[in-house]
Amino acid sequence: MTNNLASANNTDESGQDKKLYDLTMVRAVSGGDEGFIKKMIHLFIETVPPSLHDLKEASSEKQWEKVGKVAHKLKSTIDSMGIESLKEDIRNVEANGKHQQDIEAIPPLIQKIDTIVINCIQQLKTDFSL
Amino acid sequence: MKNRSGFKIFILEDDTWYGSMLEHYLSLNPDYEIRRFESPAKFFAALHENPQVITLDYSLPDCDGAEVLRKIKEYNNNIQVIIISGQEDVATAINLLKNGAFDYIVKDDDTKDRLWNTILHLQEINGLKQEVEHLRKEVGRKYDFSKTMTGNSDAMQRVFAMIEKAAQTNITVSIYGETGSGKEMVAKAIHYNSDRQKKSFVAVNVAAIPKDLLESELFGHEKGAFTGAVTRRIGKFEEADGGTLFLDEIGELDINLQAKLLRVLQEKEITRIGDNHVIPVNARIIVATHKNLLEEVQAKTFREDLYYRLYGLPIHIPPLRERNGDLLLLAKSFIEKFCAENKMEKKTLSQQAQEKLMSYRFPGNVRELKSVVELAVVMCDGAVIEPANITLNSTAAVTDLLANGKTLREYTNFIIQHFLDTNNGDVLLVAKLLDIGKSTIYRMIQSKDLVLN
Numbered sequence: 343m344t345n346n347l348a349s350a351n352n353t354d355e356s357g358q359d360k361k362l363y364d365l366t367m368v369r370a371v372s373g374g375d376e377g378f379i380k381k382m383i384h385l386f387i388e389t390v391p392p393s394l395h396d397l398k399e400a401s402s403e404k405q406w407e408k409v410g411k412v413a414h415k416l417k418s419t420i421d422s423m424g425i426e427s428l429k430e431d432i433r434n435v436e437a438n439g440k441h442q443q444d445i446e447a448i449p450p451l452i453q454k455i456d457t458i459v460i461n462c463i464q465q466l467k468t469d470f471s472l
Numbered sequence: 473m474k475n476r477s478g479f480k481i482f483i484l485e486d487d488t489w490y491g492s493m494l495e496h497y498l499s500l501n502p503d504y505e506i507r508r509f510e511s512p513a514k515f516f517a518a519l520h521e522n523p524q525v526i527t528l529d530y531s532l533p534d535c536d537g538a539e540v541l542r543k544i545k546e547y548n549n550n551i552q553v554i555i556i557s558g559q560e561d562v563a564t565a566i567n568l569l570k571n572g573a574f575d576y577i578v579k580d581d582d583t584k585d586r587l588w589n590t591i592l593h594l595q596e597i598n599g600l601k602q603e604v605e606h607l608r609k610e611v612g613r614k615y616d617f618s619k620t621m622t623g624n625s626d627a628m629q630r631v632f633a634m635i636e637k638a639a640q641t642n643i644t645v646s647i648y649g650e651t652g653s654g655k656e657m658v659a660k661a662i663h664y665n666s667d668r669q670k671k672s673f674v675a676v677n678v679a680a681i682p683k684d685l686l687e688s689e690l691f692g693h694e695k696g697a698f699t700g701a702v703t704r705r706i707g708k709f710e711e712a713d714g715g716t717l718f719l720d721e722i723g724e725l726d727i728n729l730q731a732k733l734l735r736v737l738q739e740k741e742i743t744r745i746g747d748n749h750v751i752p753v754n755a756r757i758i759v760a761t762h763k764n765l766l767e768e769v770q771a772k773t774f775r776e777d778l779y780y781r782l783y784g785l786p787i788h789i790p791p792l793r794e795r796n797g798d799l800l801l802l803a804k805s806f807i808e809k810f811c812a813e814n815k816m817e818k819k820t821l822s823q824q825a826q827e828k829l830m831s832y833r834f835p836g837n838v839r840e841l842k843s844v845v846e847l848a849v850v851m852c853d854g855a856v857i858e859p860a861n862i863t864l865n866s867t868a869a870v871t872d873l874l875a876n877g878k879t880l881r882e883y884t885n886f887i888i889q890h891f892l893d894t895n896n897g898d899v900l901l902v903a904k905l906l907d908i909g910k911s912t913i914y915r916m917i918q919s920k921d922l923v924l925n
Contacts, residue, residue, distance in 0.1 A: 373500040
């Protein structure tokens with residue numbers, strides 16, 4: 343919803359791709375502290391891939407309940423980082439895992455989440471020269 | 473965040489990323505001191521720091537949020553818990569709120585603002601709570617002696633009945649009791665329960681003021697009345713006008729001043745030293761003494777006419793050792809109060825510790841008991857106070873020991889037993905310390921006069 347706004351003041355350096363993330367929320371929380379924003383991006387890059395790994399692992403082992411839990415944890419991070427394109431998908435994975443329904447839909451969704459998050463991390467690394 | 477006296481907030485959130493967000497956001501308010509925990513174990517280990525507010529992630533991986541809430545509330549019901557949850561589940565939310573959670577916030581775009589407002593709101597409530605508690609204490613202290621004075625014994629019940637009677641009139645009250653038995657407490661209880669409560673309660677310890685100064689202390693003086701009287705001074709009688717003047721240790725009053733006091737009591741007016749004006753005073757007089765004034769009268773150190781003038785309504789406060797059963801009651805109430813005032817965990821007295829207190833005579837009465845148990849609380853590291861934590865006044869203990877009325881043989885056994893107990897039953901060492909033969913001790917053990925623990 344506030345996607346354009348944030349992208350506009352965020353960088354156009356890379357120019358090519360549509361921004362996958364939106365830092366409006368992080369900025370609002372930061373109280374203008376750039377160091378904090380950097381720290382949160384760092385934390386995102388560090389903590390999300392292990393969670394994704396857990397997610398994929400649980401899915402391949404058909405531990406659906408665990409899939410739901412990991413997705414639940416990822417949800418708030420994805421929301422706060424403004425990754426709009428995944429907001430719905432992560433919720434579906436969480437709900438499906440928790441209630442063990444539509445299980446066959448889970449692996450492709452996880453695949454999509456994985457790809458987008460990795461792209462997003464790439465973007466962040468470029469944008470913030472990390 | 474460095475504000476020590478600030479508002480302490482704990483964040484329990486297993487997601488590092490989200491927890492850091494909350495931590496940073498809340499720390500934007502300089503009044504908040506924030507600690508973040510990712511595991512319940514570390515969190516509970518730090519709970520004794522008594523945060524005012526805890527934000528709790530409901531869906532922790534290895535622990536149930538409802539269970540954590542229950543444990544927090546069990547530990548200290550005054551800690552407010554704000555649940556932050558990833559799901560919107562009305563039934564769960566209602567349940568948590570019923571079980572004492574202050575608020576339930578869903579993780580979404582508005583979380584931070586809601587949390588911010590909730591905490592501000594809580595801060596306000598906390599402030600009000602503290603104020604109410606403070607005022608209630610104040611009021612309780614002033615008006616309700618049943619809360620400030622503890623005692624179920626018949627002797628104390630009689631004292632309470634007398635306080636009530638005294639409070640209803642302006643009659644002069646004389647309080648008799650040993651040192652530390654609570655004479656000033658009784659005087660205050662009378663004052664604050666009488667219709668003079670809105671005016672001053674003025675206490676003067678007659679014994680503590682040099683007799684040359686006492687006159688001007690009581691009646692005041694005009695500028696230049698004597699060398700050093702550089703300003704006019706209002707005396708205690710005037711200060712207590714409309715209120716109560718409490719004269720402690722009245723038995724120590726100089727015989728010359730006794731005549732002057734008698735006159736003031738009869739005429740209800742005073743003259744400041746170096747002044748000719750008479751000033752009417754309306755102060756209720758309460759006197760107290762640990763002496764037997766009648767004996768002082770017979771010894772001609774206390775004026776008989778003043779004695780009868782002051783006798784009024786006599787209240788005899790019993791010494792602690794005659795207040796059957798009150799000792800433990802008082803000890804427990806002092807411990808409770810001391811722990812609460814110092815924000816310590818509640819402590820209790822072990823059976824042996826209770827026996828140790830009961831076996832002591834407390835020559836210093838309630839005041840001594842209070843300092844003994846407060847020291848015991850400080851010395852005790854655990855939740856139960858043991859005899860070793862209780863230090864009794866040794867000089868008093870000796871007279872106390874001698875007042876037990878034992879035979880010399882019993883005293884001997886008692887002393888050797890004491891040394892055995894405090895030296896791990898080391899017979900050789902005790903024999904050396906007491907300069908007696910070790911076979912004497914062995915013989916006494918054999919004849920069961922002594923016990924090796």
